[in-house]
Every structure is written in structure tokens, then in C-alpha cells.
Amino acid sequence: MKPSVSLAATVPPLGATTPPARRGRQWHLAPFLYLAPMIVLLAAFTYWPLLHTIYLSFVQWNMNPDQPMRWVGTANYRGIFNSPLFDAAFRNTLIYIIASIPLKVLLPIPIAIFVWTLGTRGQVYRALLFLPTLFSFTVVAVVFLWMLNPIGGHFVQIARLLGGQWPNVLTDPDLAIWTILLISTWKVIGFNTLLYVAGLASINRDYVEAMRLDGASDWRLVRHLLWPLLTPTTLFVLISTVIFAIQQVFTPIDIMTEGGPQNGTTNLFYMVYQYAFRTFNVGFGAAGTVIIFAFLLAITLLKMRTLDRHVQYQQ
Secondary structure, three states: OOOOOOHHHHOOOOOOOOOHHHHHHHHHHHHHHHHHHHHHHHHHHHHHHHHHHHHHOOEEOOOOOOOOOEEOOOHHHHHHHOOHHHHHHHHHHHHHHHHHHHHHHHOHHHHHHHHHHHHHHHHHHHHHHHHHHHOOHHHHHHHHHHHOOOOOOHHHHHHHHOOOOOOOOOOOOOOHHHHHHHHHHHHHHHHHHHHHHHHHHOOOHHHHHHHHHOOOOHHHHHHHHHHHHOHHHHHHHHHHHHHHHHHHOHHHHHHHHOOOOOOOOOOHHHHHHHHHHHOOOHHHHHHHHHHHHHHHHHHHHHHHHHHHHHOOOOO
């Protein structure tokens, strides 16, 4: 005969607390519940588009909903690597990245040190430096296109007043790419400068006063104190500049030169745009996007591995 079990014995009394084991499980689930909205957004707008782009890089499609996608394997990658446009775009991309390091990473450092030494008097300089960052890149490109007009642009008029002649820099294959690079530098140099100013503001002034009491010159102060303590900021600015160097010039390329003359200003980003949205070759465009992703990922990992070991943090 089975013993009878009272129902009251299996039901916890009113007001009883949750068992410790169950509370532990609920506590471990709480962080994931807080992270769930962000995880869903990342999966929907970052990881899924990336995986779908990788899939599109192996198919042939022209965005026509009535035309089915045709699997072509690695043909899109082979076609891009054998394209003269890719050779020009890759070469120009390296130029944009390498030239951006002295212009957008190193040049803002002395400017930031100058503004930092002014203290509160440097507020006006900070505002003037940051002002171009507030402008849309489209507006900047249109204004410079008007100023560089070979007929009546401001630079042409100034050159005439000085008795010289201003070249048409946007149609010169040797000058167009440097013009685009200088315009993008003017647009973003103020933002990078303020990042360095923020890094300098976090340095303990006692370090500076101690070196001054020891008779250190300005150069020794910068070389042995400010520069080492700015390495975390420099690393961040360097990586972000490399990652966004080819993105920042997309708008001026599209508005001012359209990749010309003779593909002299195009880069990998603009090549993807041409393939995907000018000729509607989605497979080539997706393959180019995957190549850019792998290229930037490799550069970022390389720089973090080689430079992060030299970063010095304040104690």
C-alpha cells in the first residue's frame, strides 16, 4: 500500500522565499536579459548582413527580383582580382591609408600640445578646430568643388592676383588624389586634435612640474613625458584613422571626381559602390566588401598586436 502524500506538504506556504539554488539560476540569467536587446540589434544589423554579404559574394545577381540568384563559387573573387579597376582601387587605398598617418595621426599632436599649453585661453582654438567636423562631408565636398573651379573659383582668383596660374587639380591624375586627401584631412583633423587634447588633460600636472623643476626643456618634456603618456590615445586615433581612411574620402570622390581621372582617385569603397549600384553586379560588389572587411581586420589586428605592447598607461 503506497503512503499517502499530503498536498499541503508539496506547496510552499504563502510568503515563502525562493530557494537559494533557484535564486542563483535567476541571477545568472539576469545579465543575459539585460544584454538581449543589444544582442538582437547586433545580430539583425551587423552579423546577419555580414553573413548575407558573404553569401552574395558567391552568387551572380543584378538585383532583379524576377531573376534567381545563380551560384558561381569563387568566380566573383577571381574576376575582381583580375580587374584593372581593383588594381587602381587597391593602390589608391594604400595611398589614402599611408598618407593619412602623418596628416591625421601625427600632425594633430603638436597642434593639441599647443592648444593644451594655452589652458582656458585655448577654448577659441578648440572651437575653430572642431568646427569643420560639424559640417556634412557633402557640404564640404560641394564647397571645395566650387572653390577649385578652374574658371572662377577662389583659388584661381587668388593665383591670378599673385601673378600665377592655378592648375585644375581635379583633372590632373597626379594631383587629384592628394586634393581629395587634403580635403578629408581638413574635415577630420580637428576631431583627432581634440582627442589628443583630452588625452593631455588626463595627464597629472605634477609630472610636468617635476620635469620643469629638473630643468627639462620643452622637447624633453614632450619626448619623455607627453608622448609616452599619449600612446593610448595615439593607438586609438591610429586604428580609427586606418579603418575610416577609405570611408572618409568616399563622399568627396563621388561628388568631385567620380573616381577619375583615369581611376586616379577611386578606392576599394568606391569600387564596391560602382559594381553594386552603378552596374548592379551584386556578386562583385559583395566580394569587394568581403575583401575590404578582411583587409581592415588584418590591419587592425596587426596594429593592435605590434603597438599595444608599447602603450604606456598612467598609474
